[in-house]
Amino acid sequence: MITTKAKAFLFDLNGTMINDMAFHNHAWHNILTKDLGASISFEAVKKEMYGKNQDLLERVFGAGHFSQEQIDQISIEKERRYQADYKQHLRLIDGLAAFLERAKGHGILMAIGSAAIPFNINFVLDNLNIRHYFGAIVSAEDVVNSKPDPETFTKGAAILGVSPADCIVFEDAPKGVEAAKNAGMKCIALTTMHTQEEFTVSDNVIAFIEDYNDPVLTDLF
Incomplete structure (x- = not known):
C-alpha cells in the first residue's frame, strides 16, 4: 500500500511512458x-x-x-x-492513458523529465497527442548535468512550482531512480527494461510495477 500523496507526478519518457x-x-x-x-x-x-x-x-x-x-x-x-x-509500435504503456486522465482529474500536476533530446520527446508527445497533460517538459537540452544528477527532476518541479517532497517520479532506469533520490523525491519504478534486482539504489522506491494497471497505483489518489 502506498501512503505517499503527491501534488505532482514527474515522468521519465523512454521505458517509462512507452516501452521502447x-x-x-x-x-x-x-x-x-x-x-x-x-x-x-x-x-x-x-x-x-x-x-x-x-x-x-x-x-x-x-x-x-x-x-x-x-x-x-x-x-x-x-x-x-x-x-x-x-x-x-508506438503506444503508451498499458494503463497509462487512463492513469494520466485520472491524475488530471484529481488536479495533480505533471511533467516530463527526460534525458532524450526534443526531437524524440516531440516524436512521442505529438504522435500520441498527450502534450496537453504536461505543465513542464525538461529535455537533455534543458540541463547541464544529466541523470543521476537531480537537475532534470528539480528543474521540472521548479517549473511546476512544487517542492521535491511533494513529487513522485516514475522511472524505469536505475540511474533515473538514483536521480530522483538525489532530488529528494519518492519514486515508482517500472520493470520494463530492468529487474528489481538491478536497482541498487531503491530506498526511495515506493513500488515496483510492470505497467499502469497495477492496483497499487490507486493509493496515489
Missing part, C-alpha cells in the same frame, strides 16, 4: 559497432543507456574522441533509426 528501450538498444548497438567500430556487446550497451547521448558516447569512447559537431550528427542519426524502427 529495446529499440534504443538496437539503434545504439548498430551505430556503435557497425558505424563507429566499437567492440561492445548488446548487453553492455544496455547498461550505458542513461543520461545524454553525448555522455554515452564519452563513456564508450572517452571524452574528446568526437567533436561536438560529430556528436550532434551521431545523435540525430541514431534517433532517426530508432524512430523509423519504433514508430509502427
Whole structure:
C-alpha cells in the first residue's frame, strides 16, 4: 500500500511512458559497432543507456574522441533509426492513458523529465497527442548535468512550482531512480527494461510495477 500523496507526478519518457528501450538498444548497438567500430556487446550497451547521448558516447569512447559537431550528427542519426524502427509500435504503456486522465482529474500536476533530446520527446508527445497533460517538459537540452544528477527532476518541479517532497517520479532506469533520490523525491519504478534486482539504489522506491494497471497505483489518489 502506498501512503505517499503527491501534488505532482514527474515522468521519465523512454521505458517509462512507452516501452521502447529495446529499440534504443538496437539503434545504439548498430551505430556503435557497425558505424563507429566499437567492440561492445548488446548487453553492455544496455547498461550505458542513461543520461545524454553525448555522455554515452564519452563513456564508450572517452571524452574528446568526437567533436561536438560529430556528436550532434551521431545523435540525430541514431534517433532517426530508432524512430523509423519504433514508430509502427508506438503506444503508451498499458494503463497509462487512463492513469494520466485520472491524475488530471484529481488536479495533480505533471511533467516530463527526460534525458532524450526534443526531437524524440516531440516524436512521442505529438504522435500520441498527450502534450496537453504536461505543465513542464525538461529535455537533455534543458540541463547541464544529466541523470543521476537531480537537475532534470528539480528543474521540472521548479517549473511546476512544487517542492521535491511533494513529487513522485516514475522511472524505469536505475540511474533515473538514483536521480530522483538525489532530488529528494519518492519514486515508482517500472520493470520494463530492468529487474528489481538491478536497482541498487531503491530506498526511495515506493513500488515496483510492470505497467499502469497495477492496483497499487490507486493509493496515489
